Amino acid sequence: MILLAPLLIALLGALVVLGFRNHQVATRAALLITGLEIASLMVIIRQVHERGVLQVGRYLRVDGLSSFFLINIAFISGLVLVYASGYMRHPGEGRFTSPRWFYALVFLFLFTMISVCLSANLGLMWIMMEGTTLASALLVGFYNTKGAVEAGWKYLMVCTVGIAFALFGTIVLYLAAVKAGMNPDTALDWAALMEALPRMGFDSHLVKLAFVFVIVGYGTKIGFVPMHSWLPDAHAEAPTPVSALLSAVLLNCAMYAVMRYDAIVSHAVGAAFPHTLLLIFGVMSMVVAGLLILVQRNLKRLMAYSSIEHMGIVAIGLGLGGPLGLFGALLHIFNHSVGKSLLFFSAGNIRENFGTLRMDRVTGMARTLPQTSVALVVGSLAIVGLPPFSLFVSEFAILSEAFSQRRYTVAVLFLAVLSVVFGGFTYYLLRMLCGDDPKSAPANGRLLPSEYSVMGIAGICLLFFGVRIPHIFTVIIQDAMAVLR
Amino acid sequence: MPLGSIDFAFCFLLATLGIFAPFVLMASQAKKIRVFAIALIVASNIIGCFVAALCFWRQSVVFVDVSRFTPFPFTLGIDRLSALFLLLICTVAVPVTIFSASYVDDHYGQRRQNWIWAFLSLFLVSMILVVTASTGFAFLIGWELMTLLSAGLVLLEGDSPEHRHNVFLYLLMMHAGAAAVIGSFLLFLPYSHTLDFASIRATSGVVPAGIRMLVFSLAFLGFGTKAGLIPLHIWLPRAHPIAPSPVSALMSGVMLKTAVYGFVRFVFDFLSGGPWWSGYVVLLVAAVTGLLGILYALAENDLKRLLAYSSVENVGIIFLGLGTSMIFLAHSAPVWAGLALAGALLHAFNHAMFKSLLFLGSGAISKATQTVDLEELGGLQSRMPVTGATMLVACCSIAGLPLFNGFVSEWVIFRSLLAGAVLIGTKAQVILPLMVGILALIGGLAAACFVKVFGVAFLGRPRSEAAEQAQEVPLAMRAGMSLLAAACIVIGVFPGLFLRPLVSLLQVFVPGAGVPPETLSIAHIIPITAAIVLGVTIAVAFVKRRERVVRTWACGQPGLTSRMQYTATVFSKPIRFVFSSVYRPNRKIDRLPSDQAYFPVSVTYRSVRTTSYEKAIYRPIAEIVLSAANQLRRMQTGNIQVYLLYIFLTLVLLLAFLRFQQ
């Protein structure tokens, strides 16, 4: 039953928040609901950690892998909503731009993403994945500016088309399962599939076909190159908290779906085929995004491309497989979420103070916005994978796996792209930090305690995980890996 | 792990520098507490020297294992090599800290001071981490931190656009180098399943030749970038001069040596020699580096840039020794290999001493005169006697004059080069002895270069008001410089003290390197020589004579002014003329007014070097990358239909792939 709690809380929360017209009240309510949400998720994770698998009915199930992603969702959404409580303090003009709408949509968004992780049925998972698109499309277009509308439309269209292919893939897998003689009712249940696969001979060709469609479909949501086109627009135009949610949670949910299919397909036709595809997409995303980082002008677009690059890294980790590869990939998912949300938060502050995200208009930050610049520097150093921050650890793990499997091409490309990305980040970072004070004097460098605290938490988390990964966290990752192997 | 007393001292060193001192220095504004913290840094570094010396003597391996906490194995151990470099770091750190104690405080505002001190202390820790790490993970963490912190320190000096550009270049090249280093570590992975140095060492035997070659090449690239081998050096003359002087002292004197450490660790410890050709490659690159480095240094008039280029030259000399040693190893002549390695390591040590002394001196000059442009200086010797004396010692040492430490290491390298003749029937038989000529040329040019430095900056008449008004620097700075000068002289006069332990160290890395008797000859001949020279000098100095100060004669010309002295530019002119093929200078003379060629109001002369590695190598690469990026950017057209097309095409391609796959 507990599995229903987060879903209900999110749904009801969305409705409740809509009820409050007063901004402060709505904000407080939202924070309260978030608290409940996180609490319920924590309970679930705890029980999973004790019992292994939780199941309610035929359509809801949580195991190690999903609980790992639930942790991710809980942590990030907590940070984001606290940040948003400060960020949304001055509401935009026009209909549907008041905080209550914002929170309502955010809770819907959370609902869909959580249910992606909770669903035991691949079909349901698809429905919810489509749901994430629908729920977040309005958030992307929230400000109703030209850019926002355009980005929203592209996001909606591209992702819906992509997702449609994922549906086709799901159907093909279903077909394969049914043909192999599985009961049509459970033929889309991943647990059932996993335990049926060894027994029944699946039509390997159909399974491969299914995986191709699925990886293209869900890959669109992950932002694999060349299906990534929607991603920078959406990230750049959405309100900052939403950008954080998109790149730190949504992409991971899509990645979760791919992982599920990867596990199933590897069981059916061996790991070679899916892992090759993952490696191809991973390397392609890394290289292209890494190069595009060099020529960006808008800070949030830069970060969006870096998200693509990091999803590529995760995909490479999965594609390599092996203990270190999987460990690195999962760890990297979490680290990237934290680092990227920290970056987006600081981007939000820059937006508030300089009134622009054009990087050539932002100068002399180090003097005018000391705290934000510290956050930005920490986040960037972490994101480009320098010690002592956590992303160094996960990238080091993936690299080690690549080398110990003698995948020298992948490894070399990996290292090269990391250097390129480092170059891009350092270049723009130095330009923004140094230099003379800007003509448009920033509003006020002071941070709200809420922004302050979440940035602090994120930064400390990055540093801490770089020095020492808590044992409990390692155990959880081990559980997740156990599912994938 | 029993926490022995040495281990404890070592941990104390790390804790003080890494945690306590930065924290206190960041937190407190109170003068007393600062002084205490700084004193603590000095003290812990002195302790570090003792720890290093102890570990050095009785091969006692300090071992600190914190792998229980860290995601990957993280252990620190001090074997002899690490001990040597730990000694180097701490020895330089002490005077530099003392110097900064007064330098930093009257150069920067309160907030900057805090940052600088915190970073300085952390910077020291990161370097100690590098040389004492005994797992790849620990090494890499130290390596990256070292770069970051030094860059931070450079940024604290100022953030003008070109400053920023130099820092960017520095960071970028360092990161590329670090990538190469990471690669060369991880290449061992398939064979030794952990990056623990011990296991790498153990399994390096089974690594196939191809991989060994790759490891060597990557290590050479990576560490060569950090060490500043030409053509990977371009960051060095840009980054070192713009740092605060004590920091440049640490960067040039110590940080470059960590690269030497890494290279020795890889080539001699892990690969025990590398492929047969590697020695020759290193030798060649080193020779080019040394020669070009000193030539570029000669052409510079900005003292700190000049010093940076001379660092390039000295790195060249160090790698010359290393290359020689590798060749001897490849031809299985361990005794001479040992000698050459000893020479290289000793030169690394000596260079740390005199180069940091020189940078501190430049700091003192800039404090006294607000400039380090040689053309603005002159006559400082009589105004700042202590600084002058220490700088003179440093110049003699770096010029490789006998009785100073630079000569000892160069002598050892000369000696081993000469010994190349014993490799009958190999290329080395001639190549190595011929290298003596190259090294001699480098030495001669270095002497010329530092005659210029000392002569122009400290002797003759002051060339500017600022130099005229220069005052001697405060006690702390003088003390710091004097310590280093003393070190230079001691090593120079009693080489045995350092050569013998060094040679004994090499048993570990070069199996069968017995104590070469040759090392002893210099050890006993130098003190006698010193005795004679000093004896005679003092004797004749005490001969009674009448002295009188009159105006400079100068063939009787009246009205002599400082403008009539030889300038730094014209001093190096003959050499620049001879080697003009190296500089390819672009000269330009403007006469104003241009119509009267014979009675010009003003004549300006510019001569700029046109040979540039940026133009030749780096800019093309950057342009390729950027153009690729712009191509991709164009593919991101913004038209949704194109985006959809991409998706469909991907799908079709994958389906085709699937079709033809089976």
Add this chain to the structure above:
Amino acid sequence: MGLVAFATGKILSSFSVFLFLTILLLVVSRRFSTSVMLFSVQSAIIAAEAFATGFRERLAAAYVVAALIVLIKVIAIPCAFFGLANHLKTSSDMKASTTPTQSVFIAAAMIYLSYAAVQSYGLSVHVPDDALAAPVALILTGAFLMVSRNKALMQMLGLLVLENGIFLAALTTTFGMPLIIEIGVFFDILIGLLLMGIFAFRIRDTFDHLDVSKLRRLRG
């Protein structure tokens, strides 16, 4: 094979012939309203097919699905489209970036391609080739429409056609997925269309046109 199966096979293939016809008409039609009408006809055919399948396989679920199709795709969505078109007061021309002749050729090529594509699968599922080729052709057509038509509404329609194809594929190969999933899918389609409608309005309000090929502020 048995008589019934044979008969159904014939029916299915004849259905698919009709589908190909709609495809050809869709790609050449210049007016938005025509395209919508064609879409609803297409959906009607699919509904019939679902009904037939239900009849043959004795699947209650299939009947429900057929009913849903009729309700949503044959009636609701076309009406919604017409309403939308009226509210947006958009010109009925859909700004095709290809001439009808080209379109016909491309459509033909796509139909041929779909046949070629299903060759290898035809044997693995016991349905006639053309019954399998139809959905593929639909998917391709949807894609083609989305890529070649600049009008926002037309892109939505293309998406729907594509969706139809996928649905048809599910129907012909697996006789439909579990009911709840189907319903969920329908629900998603509805919401999706709703949102797209909203965005269509917003585009009209902010840009004063519905030409998506002109939305190119965000690039690079």
Add this chain to the structure above:
Amino acid sequence: MKTAINIIQALLLILGAPLVRGIVARCKAFLQRRQGASIFRPYSDLAKLFRKEDLLPPTASIVFRFVPFLLFGTTICVAAFVPLVQPSALLASRGDFFLFVYLLAMGRFFLSLGGFDGGSAFGGMGASREALISSLAEAPFLLSFVALAILASHADIAGIVSWTQQQNIFNISAVHMLAFTSLAMVVIAETGRMPVDNPTTHLELTMIHEGMVLEYSGPRLALIEWASAVKLHSMLALLVALFFPWGMASSLSVGGIFLALPLYGAKVSVLMVLLAVIESGMAKLRMYLVPDFLGVASAVSALAVIFTMLDKR
């Protein structure tokens, strides 16, 4: 005994140095159809200078004051490396010629500094030219030593000398010739003789060594002059010892020593005459031709080193 002889030969080198100068000057005078000063003139010059008072320029710092003493000290030390009457020297040791060369370099280093400290234009000028010559002269200097060392497979001067002594005078190898040529050229450059430098000029365009010592006077000048004389003498002695060692006392017999001494005198005077001939025969090279001169020397010495490989012995 041995040490005593070593000390004696060092002293001979030092005390005989002015005489060498005198003789060379006398020979030049003879060649120029002048009847020059007595060969002992340099001694009286030194004595006179030592008696004079010492004039210092106002800019002179401690460096200026100490340079002559240091120069003298190093040069004395240099003299202690050269075998004269027996194949050994006071400071003989393995690899001593590196030390030998660098001690000379040390002297030059300080002399150049002294030139700078005068505060006039000439000092710097001399220093700059000296820097050019010396930096280019070091390579051939060392390389010719290296060639001989490889040939004799001895890493010290005395060793080379004694080895050469044991060879038959008639099978001198090509290495010897080449090494001698380059070393002779280096000696000319190092000691500042024609055609590299004119020791007697005080013309701005031509002076190198004189430019550096322009501001010195009295005892300091005397020391500098004496030092340069010692330098010249030890160089010539070095040439003698390395290439014509025959007749040195291989065993420590009094007779041998007393036979070796006049022989040495003969050999060195031949060299002196040669030097005089060269000096009066050749015009001074243009400043920028000196590098070519030294370049030739370097090439020859490099050849010498390469030839050691071919030389089977």
